[in-house]
Amino acid sequence: MNSLFLAFIGVGMMAAGFALYxxxxGSKVYRLSAKYATPAHxxxxxxxxVPTNKYVLWGHHFTSVAGAxxxxxxxVAVIWGWVPAFLWVTLGTVFFAGMHDLGVLWASLRHRGQSIGTLxxxxxxxxxxxxxxxIIFLLLLMVNTxxxxxxxxxxxxxxxAVIPTWGAIVVALLIGQAIYRFKWNLPAVSVVGVVSLYTLMVVGDRFPIVLPETVMGIPDRGVWIILLFTYAFAASxxxxxxxxxxxxxxxxxxxxxxxIILYGSVLITHPDVxxxxxxxxxxxGTxxxxxxxxxxxxxxxxxxxxxxxxxxTSSKQLDKETDARFVGYFGAVGEGLLSLGTIIATTAGFKTLANWEEVYNEWSAGGVNAFISGGGSIINEGLGIPTSLSATIxxxxxxxxxxxxxxxxVRLQRMVVEEIGQIMGLKISxxxxxxxxxxxxxxxTFSSGADGSGGMLIWPLFGTTNQLMAGLSMAIIAVILTHLRRPAWPVLIPLCFVVTVAMWAALLQLGTLWAGRNWLLLGIDVVIIIAAIWxxxxSASAIMRARKAPAVAWSDADTDAPAPHHVG
Structure with a gap:
């Protein structure tokens, strides 16, 4: 199989999803309206x-949800073969992720920017x-650590990568001032910003920065983690x-x-998978x-x-409700393109099957390093960019x-803590x-030692927790659509599938954790499963009640959507 075929089919499916689905x-299910005054206003x-240009907000939303x-x-998943990973990424992006992200964004918009927990x-x-x-608190804790x-x-x-990583903060601060304080031309500022970032990558490739193995008894990885949390504290x-x-x-x-560099390299070299x-x-053990x-x-x-x-965060910055389609759905498409690029890099970035098997010699052996190695090889061969610089990029x-x-x-975790405080009757600044x-x-993060390895302690639960969270969010959207008497099948079908596979995986994980006598993760997993089932x-009960209750109508003049009749 030629990787160019995967690229064309995958990109084509996602583009069609944004253009059509x-x-x-936006028009038949969520009925987005440019007349609605968003919470940002x-x-x-x-x-x-803060009312925000949709392209700037798309960048915020996309990179916030993308991560690693x-x-x-x-x-990791290509260890089962490239076909299952390819199908789940493409179909999942078009019919699951785009619908989910757009739906939650729309629901929050119509409720004064309230979180999915409040909804x-x-x-x-x-x-x-x-x-x-x-569930939200645990999910955010897993992500942050x-x-x-x-x-x-x-x-x-x-x-x-050290210089471009930390230099990007300075670039971002200057861009924020240029856009909001000085009102400079957005395209010009964008070009300067991107050029600055890639210039920093070239500089970083020439001048790598290596910390001492220990600083005041703290390993180099621990020092970086301390600096990262300090930065995140201020940024939030x-x-x-x-x-x-x-x-x-x-x-x-x-x-x-x-x-573009990665896909362009695939277009030039079209390596075989x-x-x-x-x-x-x-x-x-797989x-x-x-x-x-x-x-x-x-x-x-x-x-x-x-x-x-x-x-x-995103619902609080949307300038127009109709921008939700670009920010929410296309944000999911952007992430799908990254995942598709990862599949190509980790299946076609190796010369032979033997080279690939050398990397994928055990379960979860793949990951960021496999992406960097495979993708770097494709870029080097396609555009002639030195291997070191390709890896740096x-x-x-x-x-x-x-x-x-x-x-x-961290910002969202802060908001969740504030919300929990309100429920308990406490005013938390x-x-x-x-x-x-x-x-x-x-x-x-530091519970297992000064190297920060504790940050991965509860990560094994991320996959199931994250997907259960997606299912529960879709359940809220389904309840709202039922109250409004709008088509709910685009939500209910993915909802049933995601909840089924996530609960199935969580129950299997229980057995694994029990056999491994991992009581910490076992206890957390039990809490998550019970909470999700509840x-x-x-939600099912709420949908049944919504079907029997009088329909709820939303007006563009409402700054907060009218509550259903049965909820106080």
Whole structure:
């Protein structure tokens, strides 16, 4: 199989999904209206609620939801063969991820920018909301701690990425000032920003930065993690337009340039896919493909974390409701393209099947390093870019996306802490909530030692938790659509599938954790499963009640959608 075929088919499917299916969702299901006054205008505060150009907001949303997951997941999952990974990424992007991200963004928009956790309380009750918040808190904790660990490993293994990684913060600060304070031309600022980032990559490739093995008794990886959490703490408190939004925007452009370089190299070299179509010769210890494929590849097919971002930050910055189609659905398409590029890099970036099997010699052996190695080889052969610089470009790409997700993750964790405080009748300031959010993540990350390896302790539960979160978010959308008497089948079909495979995987994981006597993860997994089952039952009950209740009508004049009759 030639990789060019995969690229054309995959890109074509996603482009058709945005052109056709997202248009159907926007006009017939969610009924987006340019006349509706979004929370960014009605609740503008210059900190979290800020009307934003849709292209800038797309960059924020896309890079916040992308992170390293759309690279790690597919790069691991191709061990079962390239066909299953390819089908799940393409079909998942078009019919699952785009619908989910757009739907949560729309639902939050119509409810004053409220989070999906708050919406669960409104539509399925207080118990469902409380359990929802537990799942969201754990999901964000997994993301923040694991991504800090992943970034630190990459900064140590690829020291040429250090300068562009930290230099991107300076570039983002300047872009934020240029766009919002000085009102400079956006295309010109964008070009300068992208050129600056790639210039930093060239400089970083020439001048790698390596920390001492230990600094005051702390290993180099631990030092990077401390610096990352310090940065995330500050970034989560700053107004979104100062750092978070411009950083995400310029990273989004940088990624697309990186994808153009990768896909352009595929177009020139069109290497053959050496990985098996379906791999029957998997290494010993590799779990079965069903249902693990659907939780191993989450971001890039469908991901509950996207709903947390869409309702936590993106909905508060949307200028027009009709922009939700571009920001939400096309944001999912961007992530799908990254996952597709990862599949090509990790299946066609090796010379022979033997070379591929040498890397994929055990379960979960693939990952970011396989993406960097395979993708770097394709770029080097296609465009003649030196192997070292190719690796720097791809490593920086992975780091910056993980870092932007961590930025948003800490900010969202702060909002969840504030929300929990409100439920308990406590007024928790943004500063205190951020201290709690960062403190919990910091404690877990260093719980196993000064190298920060504790950040991966609860990561094994991410796949199932993330997909259960996606299913629960779709359940809320389904309840809302039922109240409005609008077509709910585009949501209900993916909802049933995702909840089934995620619950199946979570139950299988219980057996594995029990056999391995991993009591910490076993206990957390039990909590997540019970919470998810409870929310699913509550959601099903809410849908049945909604069918019997009088229809609810939404007007473009409403600044907050009328609540269903049975909910107080």
């Amino acid at each position: 997202s248009r159907f969702l 009605t609740m503008e505060d210059g900190v979290d609620f 997951a759309p690279i790690i997941g597919p790069a 669960s309380g409104r539509y399925i009750g207080a118990r469902g909301r409380n359990l929802f918040l537990v 694991a991504f800090a660990t992943v970034i630190s490993k990459l900064l140590v293994s690829t020291p040429t 408190l700053l107004p979104v337009w100062v750092l978070l939004q411009p950083r995400d925007y310029i990273n989004g452009l940088q990624l697309f340039v990186g994808l 050496v990985a098996p179509t379906f791999n029957d010769n998997v290494p010993e 779990p079965g493909i069903f249902p693990l494929l659907f939780v191993t590849i989450a971001c890039g097919a469908v991901s509950g974390f996207h709903g947390v971002v869409a309702s936590g 791809l490593a920086t790409m992975a780091i910056l996306f993980a870092a932007t997700t961590m930025d948003s993750g 943004a500063l205190v909530a951020t201290i709690i959010a960062v403190g919990v993540a910091f404690a877990l 929310v699913v039952v509550e």
